[in-house]
Amino acid sequence: MLMSQVFVPTLREVPKEAEIPSHQLMLRAGLIRKNAGGIYTYLPLGLKVIQKIEAIIREELNAKGSQELLMPIIQPAELWEQTGRWEIYGDEMFRLTDRHGRRFCLGPTHEELITALVGAEVSSYRQLPLRLYQIQNKYRDEIRPRFGLMRGREFIMKDLYSFDRDEAGLEESYQAMYEAYTRIFQRCGLETRPVEADPGAIGGNSTHEFMVIAETGEAAIVYCTECDYAANVEKAELLPPEEEVLPTEALPEQVFTPDTKTIEEVANFLGLPESATIKSLLYEVEGEPVMVLVRGDHILNEFKLAAYLGTSTFRLADDDFITENGFITGYVGPVSPPKKVRVIADYALKSGGSYVVGANKEDTHLKNVVPGRDFEVEAYLDLRQAQPGDLCPRCRGELKGARGIEVGQIFKLGTKYSEALNATYVDEEGNSNYIYMGCYGIGVGRTMAAAIEQNHDENGIIWPLPIAPAQVIIVPVAYHDEQQKEIADRLYHSLMAAGFEVILDDRDERPGVKFKDADLIGIPYRVTVGPKGIKNGVLELYERKTGEIRELPIEGADRAIESLLRSV
Ligand code: ATP
Ligand code: MG
Numbered sequence: 001m002l003m004s005q006v007f008v009p010t011l012r013e014v015p016k017e018a019e020i021p022s023h024q025l026m027l028r029a030g031l032i033r034k035n036a037g038g039i040y041t042y043l044p045l046g047l048k049v050i051q052k053i054e055a056i057i058r059e060e061l062n063a064k065g066s067q068e069l070l071m072p073i074i075q076p077a078e079l080w081e082q083t084g085r086w087e088i089y090g091d092e093m094f095r096l097t098d099r100h101g102r103r104f105c106l107g108p109t110h111e112e113l114i115t116a117l118v119g120a121e122v123s124s125y126r127q128l129p130l131r132l133y134q135i136q137n138k139y140r141d142e143i144r145p146r147f148g149l150m151r152g153r154e155f156i157m158k159d160l161y162s163f164d165r166d167e168a169g170l171e172e173s174y175q176a177m178y179e180a181y182t183r184i185f186q187r188c189g190l191e192t193r194p195v196e197a198d199p200g201a202i203g204g205n206s207t208h209e210f211m212v213i214a215e216t217g218e219a220a221i222v223y224c225t226e227c228d229y230a231a232n233v234e235k236a237e238l239l240p241p242e243e244e245v246l247p248t249e250a251l252p253e254q255v256f257t258p259d260t261k262t263i264e265e266v267a268n269f270l271g272l273p274e275s276a277t278i279k280s281l282l283y284e285v286e287g288e289p290v291m292v293l294v295r296g297d298h299i300l301n302e303f304k305l306a307a308y309l310g311t312s313t314f315r316l317a318d319d320d321f322i323t324e325n326g327f328i329t330g331y332v333g334p335v336s337p338p339k340k341v342r343v344i345a346d347y348a349l350k351s352g353g354s355y356v357v358g359a360n361k362e363d364t365h366l367k368n369v370v371p372g373r374d375f376e377v378e379a380y381l382d383l384r385q386a387q388p389g390d391l392c393p394r395c396r397g398e399l400k401g402a403r404g405i406e407v408g409q410i411f412k413l414g415t416k417y418s419e420a421l422n423a424t425y426v427d428e429e430g431n432s433n434y435i436y437m438g439c440y441g442i443g444v445g446r447t448m449a450a451a452i453e454q455n456h457d458e459n460g461i462i463w464p465l466p467i468a469p470a471q472v473i474i475v476p477v478a479y480h481d482e483q484q485k486e487i488a489d490r491l492y493h494s495l496m497a498a499g500f501e502v503i504l505d506d507r508d509e510r511p512g513v514k515f516k517d518a519d520l521i522g523i524p525y526r527v528t529v530g531p532k533g534i535k536n537g538v539l540e541l542y543e544r545k546t547g548e549i550r551e552l553p554i555e556g557a558d559r560a561i562e563s564l565l566r567s568v
Contacts, residue, residue: 001470001501001502001503003473003503003507003517004506006044006045006503007030008029008030008031008044008045010030010517011028011030013028014028019146020147021452021456022148022149022216022449022450022456023147023150023449025452025460025520026046026149026449026452028520029045029521029522030045030046030521031043031045031049032046032149034148037145037153038142038145038146038151038153038154039145039154040152045469045470046469048469049448050156050444052466052469053448053467054135056187056467057184057442057444060183060184060187061131061133061158061160063180064131064176064180066131066133067132068133068134068135069132069133069134070134070136071113071136072113073107073136074096074105074106075104075105075106075110075112075113076102076103077095077105079113079116082112083112083421084420085112089105091141092108092140092141092143093106093141094106094139094153105139106139107138109157109159109441110134110159110161111417112417115161115418115420115437116421118130118132118161118435119435122163122423122425122435125165125426125428127425128165128425129163129164129169129173130162130163131161131163131173131176132161133158133160133161134158134159135444136156136157137154137155137157138159140153141153149446150446151218151446152445155443155444155445155446157442157443158442159440160177160440161437161438161439161440162174162437162438162440163423164436164437164438165433166433167414167436170412170414170436173438174410177410177440178194178410181408181440181442182194182210185210185212185407185447187466188447188466189451189455189465189467190447190450190454190464191213191454192210192211192212193210193211193223193230193404194210194230195208195209195210195211195230195231195235196230196232197232197234197235197409198234198235198303206411207410208409209406209408209409210407210409210442211404211405211406211407212405212450212451212454213404213454214405214450214453214454215403216403217404217406218406219233219405220232220404221233221401221402222236222386222387222388222390222400223400224394224395224397224400225398225400226392226398227395229392229393229397231386233301233385233386233387234301234303234385236386236393236399237386238347238384238386238390238393239393239396240347240380240382241347241348241350244352245351245353246352248368250368251368251374252366252367254359255270255364255365255366256364257269257270257363257364260363261329261330261331266356266365267296267356275296276296276355276356277296277355278293278294278296278333278357279293279298279300280332280333280334280357281293281316281332282321282322282325282332283305283316284315284316284317285314288342289321289325289341290314290343290344291332291334291337291343292344292383293343293344293345293346293349293377294349294383295348296355296356298346298348298384298385298387299385300383300385301383304381305344325338327360328361328362331358331360331362332358333357333360333366333369334357334375334377335359335360335366335369335374337360338360343375343376343378344378344379344383345379346380346384347380347383348384349377350372352370353370354367355370355371357369388401405446405449406446407443408440408443409441410438410440411438412438413437414436415434415435415436415437418436418437419434423435451463459516459519459520460520461520461521461522462522462524462545463523464524465565465568468501468523468524469523470500470501470503471501471523471565472495472500472501472502472523472524472526472527473503473505473521473523473525473527474505474526475505475511475514475515475527475528476488476528476529476530477511477528477529477530478511478531479507479508483534487554489504490558491539491557491561494558495561495562498558498562500562503523505517519544522544523544524544525543525561525564526544527540527541527542527557533554536551537553537554538552539551539554539557
C-alpha cells in the first residue's frame with residue numbers, strides 16, 4: 001500500500017465524543033467513522049484488522065470441525081414467537097414490516113433461524129454432531145450504544161451453534177469451543193480470562209464469558225488468588241459465613257435519625273460502619289411486596305434473587321408502591337412492618353450479630369436488631385454480589401476484583417430451542433430425541449477495540465502483530481531523493497513478494513509527520529530510509545511495542561526483516 005493512496009483520514013485532535021482510548025484511537029487513526037449512534041463505517045485499515053481477526057477465528061473453528069454458512073439478517077417474527085423471544089427481546093430488537101404487513105426483525109442473534117434449519121434438515125443420528133457458524137452483522141437497539149465498536153447497534157459477530165445427540169456430546173462441543181476461544185484470543189495477542197457467568201435471558205445452564213482484562217471494561221469480575229476460579233460478579237457464588245457472633249442481649253431501641261435515608265447517611269449519623277446496618281430492599285414481585293435484606297456494605301445480586309424467587313418479573317419498589325403498602329421511603333425495615341411481608345435475607349445476616357434497621361417510622365431507625373430474634377426470616381441464602389476480599393467458593397482463597405471486556409461467550413443451551421422449534425433426530429433404536437445445542441459468540445469489532453485497550457500508549461495504537469493492518473511501514477525521510485526512493489522501493493516490493501503487508505510512506509511530508517502517523521496507526525515495525533544511514537550502509541528498524549531501534553545492513557535487510565517477522 002502506498003501511504004499517499006491509502007484512505008486513512010487521521011486526526012490530530014482527540015474527538016470529544018470518544019471517552020475511552022480504543023474509541024479515540026480508532027477515530028484518530030482513521031480506522032472507523034460514525035454514521036449514527038452505535039453505527040459505523042469500517043475504513044480500509046480498520047477493515048483489514050477486522051478481516052485478520054476473522055481469519056484467525058475461521059482457522060481455529062475449522063480446526064475443530066466447524067463449517068461456515070451464512071444466514072439472512074432479516075428474520076420472520078413467527079420463529080421468534082415460537083420460542084417466546086419476540087416478546088422477551090423487547091426494545092432491543094429492531095423490528096420491521098414488509099409491504100404485505102408481515103413482521104420481521106433484524107437478527108440480534110440466530111438461535112431461532114438455525115434451529116429451524118437444522119430441525120428441518122437433520123433427521124438421523126448419523127448427521128450429528130454438527131458445528132455451524134457464520135460471521136455477520138447483528139442488530140441490537142442497545143439502550144446505551146457507546147465506546148465506538150465496543151457497544152454498537154450494528155456490529156459484527158461470529159456466532160457458532162453446536163448440535164449433538166446428548167449431554168455428553170454437548171460437553172465435548174463446549175470443551176472444543178472453550179479451547180478454540182482460548183487459542184483465538186491468544187493468537188489475537190489478547191490477554192483473556194474465561195469466567196463463569198449467568199446465562200441470563202438466552203437460557204441454558206452453563207456459560208463462560210471470555211474477558212479481556214482492562215480498566216475500561218464494563219463488567220466486574222472476581223478471581224481467586226489461589227486457584228483458577230474466576231466469575232462475573234453477577235454469577236460468583238459465596239459461601240455461608242463461618243464465624244458466629246454472639247448476639248447482643250440488648251433489645252431493639254428506637255433512635256432519632258432525621259434525614260438519613262441512605263445507608264451511608266445513617267451510618268455516618270450514628271458513627272457506625274455500614275456493615276453494622278441492614279439494607280431493607282422492598283421488591284414488587286408479581287404485585288406483592290417482598291422484603292430483601294443485605295448487610296449495609298453489601299450489594300444485592302438480582303440474578304440470585306431471581307433464581308430463588310423462580311421468576312424474573314420483579315422490580316425494586318418505587319415510592320408509590322412503598323407508600324401504597326404503608327411503608328416509608330428511606331425507613332423501611334423488617335421489624336413490625338405495616339403489613340405482613342415475606343422477608344428474605346442474605347447469608348451474612350445469619351451470623352447472629354445485631355444491626356441498625358429502618359423503623360417503619362419517619363426519621364427513625366432501630367438499633368440492636370437481631371435477625372431471627374426480632375423478626376422472622378423466610379430464608380437465608382446467597383443473595384449478594386461478590387466483592388474483592390470475599391472467600392473463593394472453591395478453595396476459600398482470597399478473591400480479587402478486576403474489570404473486564406466481554407469479547408466472547410459460550411453457552412450450553414441444552415434442549416431449550418430444539419424443544420420450542422421441534423428439532424429432533426432419530427437414534428439407532430428408532431427413538432426420536434431432541435437435539436442438544438450450544439451457542440458460541442465472539443464480538444469481532446469488540447475484540448478489535450479490546451486489543452487497543454490492552455495495547456496502546458500516548459502516541460497511538462500498538463497492534464499485536466497477527467492483527468495489525470500491516471506488519472511493516474517503510475518511511476523514506478525524503479522520497480524524492482533518488483537513492484532513498486530506490487532503496488525504499490526495492491525493500492517494499494521484496495517484502496510484499498514474501499507475502500507481508502507493507503505500507504510505503506511515499507508522501508511529501510516532513511519525517512516527523514510520517515513517524516507520528518506510523519505510531520498513531522500502530523504498525524508494529526517501521527523501517528526508516530535516511531541519508532545518514534545510507535552513508536553507513538544501514539537502515540533503521542524501529543519496534544513500535546518496545547521502542548527498540550536497531551540497524552540493519554541495507555544489503556539483505558529484506559531477508560533480515562522477513563526472518564524477524566516469521567520468528568515472532
Ligand atoms: P453484553 O453483555 O456486553 O451486552 P451479550 O451477553 O449481550 O453482551 P452475546 O449475546 O453473548 O453478548 O453476544 C456475543 C458477543 O457479541 C459478546 O461476547 C460481545 O463480544 C459481542 N457483542 C454483544 N453485544 C454487542 C454490541 N452491542 N456491540 C458490539 N459487540 C457486541
Ligand atoms: Mg448482553
